[in-house]
Amino acid sequence: MELRQLVAAVTVADVGSVSNAARRLHLAQPALTRRIQALEKDLGVSIFDRTPSGMRPTATGEAFLARARLILRDAERARVEAGHGAGEVAGQVSVGLLASISELLGPDLAEAVRSAHPAVRLRVDIGYSGHVRQWLEAGAVDVAVLYELGDRPGIHSDPLVRERLVVAGPADSVLAQQDQVDIAALPGPFVLPAQEHALRILVDEAFAAAGATARVALETNTVDMQKTLAHRALGWTVLPASCIAQDVASGRLASAEIHPPVERTLVIAHTALHPSRAVTTVADALREVVERVIGRGAWPSAQLIDGRTRR
Template sequence: MELRQLTALVTVAEVGSVTRAAQLLHVVQPAVTRQIRSLEEELGVVLFERTHRGMVPTAAAEVLIARARRALHELDRARAELRPDPAQAAGIVSVGLLESTTDLLVPPLSAQVARRFPGVELRLLTGYSGHLQEWLDDGTVDLSLLYDLSDTPSMAVTHLLREQLWAVGPPGAGLDPGSPVGWAEVLAHPLVLPVAGHGLRVLIDRARSAVPREPDVAVQTNSLGLQKQLVVAGHGWTVLPAAGVAADIAAGRLGGAPLDPPVERTVVLGLQRAGRVPDAVRAVADLLVEVTAGLVDAGAWPTARP
């Protein structure tokens, strides 16, 4: 199994076309076809099906593609780290971000990385905490924001901040950031909630359990963006971290208010314990802690405290 074969496999899977893959790899189309065919012969499986939608990976191919991407990523990182100046952090760093934090964190973090570590290429992936933890465990991301977690044998955790969850409704719902709202009022409305098992949903269910009333769940989704869209469209209220809705409330797209009693989550930074942490990963992790602390100190992260 050769590097060029894996590169061809991943490229065809991403673009869905041998012709387009050959253009991107700057080789002739028959060369890509030969590389895919030789892989199939070596492994004894079919890797792609030709359909009207293009080249579609088979189930066997999906298994190989996931591992090939990881291998190619590690080789890219090794090339970047074999640099003339060992004191200058460089390489590819994949960062997992909670979706509710992206508006706040991405602009200052990316700007600071570009200014202080120009040799570092950032790759930003968003998801909810459960997926992010899986990605950290399997090496898809090098470091990740998570919440309500402590150190584990495989992961070192740095606690960053605590932030409040808010009740969120459409603009005319009468919600006021200066007037906390109780769960009885929240549960009187249809709700748009994260899917069962989502870490935020677990926190919501635990907090509202003191009120003897089952929620009227109108829609469940694993997307913060969809939660907000559905609330704007009038499908119900929701509960989200204040940081994820502050801009929408300020712009009048949504209404929001703190919950009473307060419901908080702890945002942490997770790093794998296994193996040596590359200089570039350590540099970005330290910078992420610094940027987050700066946002909290400046009052730019709504409701957050260290």
Template sequence: MEMRQLQALLAVADTGSVTRASELLHVVQPAVTRQIHNLETELGAILFDRSRAGMRPTDIGMQVIERARRALSELDRAREEARSSGAGLYGIVTVGLLASTAALLAVPVVSAVMERHPGVRLRVVTGYGGHLSRWLEAGDLDVALTYNQPPAAALDVKPLLEEDLWAVAPPSAGHVAAEGVDFRELLQRPLVMPSAPHGIRTLVDGAAARVGLQLDIAVETNDAGVQKQLVRGGLGWTVLPGIMVAQEAAGGVLNAAPIVNPVIPRRIVLAKPTSVRSTSAVRMVAGILEEAVLGLIDAGRWPSARLVQ
């Protein structure tokens, strides 16, 4: 199995055709076709379904593609780490950010890394907490900011902060008290919520069970943007981290305030996989991530957040 075969495999998988893959790799089409054919022959399996619509990975193809992507990523990392043996800091670092925090964190983190360590290349991935945890454990992420991550042998976890979830109401709901929305009052409203086992849904379901009540679910969606659109349309209330709605609440686009009686906190943690040795570049990026989080809290830009002592 050669690197050229793996590169051809990923190019076809990403573009859906031999023609576009050849353009991406700057080689002639027959060369790409030959690499895929040789790889299929070596593995004794068909990796793509061919049709007029293009090349679609088979089930076994998807498995090989996943491993090939990881293998080439590790080679890239090894190449960059070898460069670090000289002066300066080099490397490729894959960072995971929660979808709810990416808008605030991506720019300061990337800017700081580019300014201080131009030899380090970042790959920034966003996702929900469950996705980030799985990617960390699989070694697809070097470091991530996720939440409510329980202790696990596969991960090195450092708690950074706790933030309270907010109730989010339509503009037509009138003024929502700044001091907070009583949780029992929230449960009397039709709710637009993510479906289980989404992390926020799990937190809200657990809080409802503790007070002996149930959620009145009007509609389920795991897209926070859609949640907010449906709430703006007057189709229900929802629950989101304050960091995602504070600006819209201040502008009157939505009504929002922290949930109280009881508050529903989520803990934000910095996590790294223990299965892979952290490089100097990874440790540097982790430090900048933590620095950016603390800076946002000090500047009052992370609503309802408090540092974990």
């Protein structure tokens, strides 16, 4: 198996046909076809279905191509690092951030990396915890800040911060007169993320502990939609305090801490298999950014957790 065969297969999958892939790779079509055939012979399986509309990966091919993309990414990183020598950190690093903290951490991280390591090309992907976890496990992001993972093979995670969750609603709601609220006592309805996401799991567990069930009127996987619907009195929502601080300060929303307290624990995580210098450098920069943001009071609801303990 050769890297050029992997490049051929990934390119065919990306563009959907051998002819288009050959043009992209500046190869003769028969030469590209031979590379795909040699790869399939080496693997002992077909990775593409040949259809009248083009080349479509088989189920086995999809799994192989996902791995091939990671191999090509790592090979490119090795090339870039070798080209810059031992003294300079270089390469592309993909970071996954929760939507609730992306504005807090993303700009500071970009600034820190560009200032200290200009040869590092940063990509930031934003989503709910379930999305970020999937990206991390699939190798689509290199390092991430997300809800506590538990023990997961191939993932190294360190505890980072602990933060209380709050209930939010319209500025003129009962929450405006309360510092704390029994979440199970609120009549509902609620606007919450889908059930596979960690925030929803925490909310469901809080209701279960009170012997109740949340009456959910709508599920959404965007923080902005949660806040907008709460503002319009279409349902209570639950979010980290940091996520709605500006909305509360501007009078758009009111909030109250949940009693008994419901907390989220965030970790910084990366794949445990030989992270590149660029990945470890960005992970360290991300930790430092979190410490600075909390230190200057920009994340008052978060409490740093000491220790790097979980593999």
